[in-house]
Amino acid sequence: MDTEKRLKTTGAASLTELHATKEYILPDERMQHPVAVIECIEAIPCNPCETACPVHAITVGSEITNLPVIDIEKCTGCGLCVAACPGLAIYLKQKNYTKDLSYIAFPFEYVPLPEVGQSVNMVDRFGLVVCEGTVIKVVKIKRFDRTAIIHASYPVEQYEHVVNMQRLARN
Amino acid sequence: MVERDIVVIGSGPAGLCAAIEAAEAGAKVLIVDENAKPGGQLFKQIHKFFGSREHRAGVRGIDIGTLLLKQAEELNIEVWLNTEACGIFDQDKVWVVRDKHTSVTIHAKRIILATGANENAVNFPGWTLPGVMGAGAAQTMINIHRVLPGQKILMIGSGNVGVIVSYQLLQAGAQVKAVVEAAPQLGGYGVHTAKVRRAGVPFYTGHTVLEAKGTDHIESAVVVKLDAAWKPIAGTEFELDVDTICIAAGLTPAVELAFGAGCRSVNSPVLGGLVPWHDETMRTSLSSIYIAGDVSGVEEASTAMEEGRMAGLSAAQSLGYLQEKRYRTRFEAINHNLLALRSGMFGQKRRDAKKAIVAASKG
């Protein structure tokens, strides 16, 4: 079921669609720290990711509808682009945080926020729960302008599938 | 009679930017808005905006609004709120009603119309039941009044408005049961649909609402699949357990004042239907009347701001407030920004549609 173009029919891109886009770069096990992964595959007039990056690791260029291109060698994993992206289309990932766990840091704009150490349901691009994850850090600083960034670890088998976590119930 | 160089009608992003640009050039500007608060759509937009740094991309709409209001204040721009513009006469007189009872006629050397757009309705059996509302109304409820319109929502329309309001309803704590879209493809930016989808909301393309059920409020909605000719396919109906239906079926430019004044119209289906003809400087067929923002063709806040600047600049220049050289430089800069915003797979169509309007003879 992952063979069709799905972004414009079901709302989220399939892996096939992403893999066909050269701008989608998923770091492999050689990367020693989390780096930005961008899932922005439509030509829209937008470039805050580029202007947010202090080390110029993201390039959109003078034509603001160009797709953003990341240089993962330059990326320090600071997360500024994650919070700056109005499309919430960027997260940080590292395949081998430990031997068995991958690492993700994703934008989250729902309340309540999870707590450090909490076990949460990790979801794929279609909102399906694919595994559990453990919250490592919840970063909410002024510079992120009310977008929290949640850092979590989860089983390496789901490395590429996980993109975010399920909303928590309100009390 | 009250006299002003320039009267701007509407204090959304287009109107505010028009007033700021004109006041910066030295013109005496008055803004009127029928709302109790200035800012138009901006104060409902709690999300970070698209665009480039020059358009304050990455900044939330509400914060852009605050910034523009501060600039307007610093420039001593006069703002009359609770003031509805009811008509334009002799091309230079604006009749307004303040606080719903005081009638005032303002003599304006130039008028800039920045009245925005109105939401389109969709009708189906049950559409008059309480709980059916425009997506914009739902957005006002959650983001201005902080009340949920309902717990279980069905969104009709997958353009940016439909998906952004869906996302904000989720943020406000509602469940969005589905987004239905009659067209075979989703309309909104992929990054917006993706964040709604990863929250678990299903999208149904090629589907529409057949009927809303309930006696004194909505209890469910019947959704049906459409064939290639957009006709419902019998037997494909299914029912969704919802208490609210939001409609985001596009916007129509709020052109009443412009056409009442006698501005010539052009039809532009891509931009929302009949719009006042205008040239690159945002001047209409009546030389004292300018337009900007959604009323000149439905686009975005970013384009509305640039068009506003263009209209304010041109109106001030026509009154002799700018040196030709300064005018040229600003004109080129604003035009450049507009072209940049109207590029790419979503923008190109709008760029062509705008070109067609400008090219349609003034008549």
Ligand SMILES: Cc1cc2nc3c(=O)[nH]c(=O)nc-3n(C[C@H](O)[C@H](O)[C@H](O)COP(=O)(O)OP(=O)(O)OC[C@H]3O[C@@H](n4cnc5c(N)ncnc54)[C@H](O)[C@@H]3O)c2cc1C
């Ligand atoms: C849900 C949603 C999400 C959006 N997200 C984005 C986004 O991310 N980025 C982006 O760039 N754009 C976005 N937009 C679009 C943007 O909000 C509009 O394009 C923009 O506000 C248009 O600006 P405007 O000044 O033309 O009109 P408006 O903001 O609608 O302002 C018009 C003003 O005119 C006043 N008015 C109208 N008639 C009269 C009258 N007769 N007398 C007195 N006053 C009058 C109204 O009260 C209002 O204040 C979004 C819109 C919606 C609905």
Ligand code: SF4
């Ligand atoms: S995480 Fe930091 S360094 Fe890496 S691309 Fe984003 S802003 Fe640049």
Ligand code: SF4
């Ligand atoms: S900021 Fe986000 S939505 Fe905008 S171009 Fe960059 S990745 Fe895409």
